[in-house]
Amino acid sequence: NAGVTQTPKFQVLKTGQSMTLQCAQDMNHEYMSWYRQDPGMGLRLIHYSVGAGITDQGEVPNGYNVSRSTTEDFPLRLLSAAPSQTSVYFCASSYPPKLAKETQYFGPGTRLLVL
Amino acid sequence: SQQGEEDPQALSIQEGENATMNCSYKTSINNLQWYRQNSGRGLVHLILIRSNEREKHSGRLRVTLDTSKKSSSLLITASRAADTASYFCATAPSGGYQKVTFGTGTKLQVIP
Numbered sequence: 001n002a003g004v005t006q007t008p009k010f011q012v013l014k015t016g017q018s019m020t021l022q023c024a025q026d027m028n029h030e031y032m033s034w035y036r037q038d039p040g041m042g043l044r045l046i047h048y049s050v051g052a053g054i055t056d057q058g059e060v061p062n063g064y065n066v067s068r069s070t071t072e073d074f075p076l077r078l079l080s081a082a083p084s085q086t087s088v089y090f091c092a093s094s095y096p097p098k099l100a101k102e103t104q105y106f107g108p109g110t111r112l113l114v115l
Numbered sequence: 116s117q118q119g120e121e122d123p124q125a126l127s128i129q130e131g132e133n134a135t136m137n138c139s140y141k142t143s144i145n146n147l148q149w150y151r152q153n154s155g156r157g158l159v160h161l162i163l164i165r166s167n168e169r170e171k172h173s174g175r176l177r178v179t180l181d182t183s184k185k186s187s188s189l190l191i192t193a194s195r196a197a198d199t200a201s202y203f204c205a206t207a208p209s210g211g212y213q214k215v216t217f218g219t220g221t222k223l224q225v226i227p
Contacts, residue, residue: 004157033215035217040219041219042203042217042218042219042220043158043203043217044217045214045215045216048214058214059214059216090157090158092158102146102163103148103160103163104148104158104160104205104215105160106150106157106158106159107157108156108157109155109156109157
């Protein structure tokens with residue numbers, strides 16, 4: 001198993017540009033989530049999904065969209081990048097059943113710099 | 116807002132010593148988890164303790180949970196240089212699908 005994979009590893013954007021961060025898992029996990037990590041802030045939940053076709057907002061959803069058309073993939077879209085979105089983004093997935101309460105498996109992260 | 120707050124923010128010890136870090140949280144939880152993050156990497160799950168448990172061990176790790184004080188501690192015994200990392204607690208609130216919340220982390224440095 002590849003586990004949780006994220007692409008790209010690093011991205012530089014200009015203010016106002018849009019992009020999609022990709023996340024995929026091959027463990028048949030129902031729960032997937034996106035976090036951002038900023039210095040001194042720990043991880044903050046952006047959006048999460050409890051299964052294909054079902055998504056919900058986390059703590060800091062503004063400026064981001066998600067969709068979950070398949071169990072495996074959970075892309076995160078930045079609609080119009082802003083410097084405040086400069087961060088490291090982590091995708092995670094969780095063991096069945098549909099509860100994020102259990103162990104989460106993290107991808108390696110995407111470093112995003114918005115100029 | 117952050118649910119969990121770790122203390123201390125940074126800790127530096129000699130190899131072989133024990134390292135203790137603490138986590139406090141605000142609301143009722145289903146469980147509390149500890150994760151490790153090596154520099155520039157994703158988080159790795161270490162241990163999970165449920166709200167009805169008071170202590171749990173895994174290898175050199177010992178976790179305690181005091182739900183009356185809304186706090187947990189992680190003890191790493193006989194630390195090694197490879198334990199150098201940031202450690203985060205994460206809380207899962209009671210009931211339903213929920214939003215796991217991470218604390219701000221403790222940065223541990225183990226000096227060889």
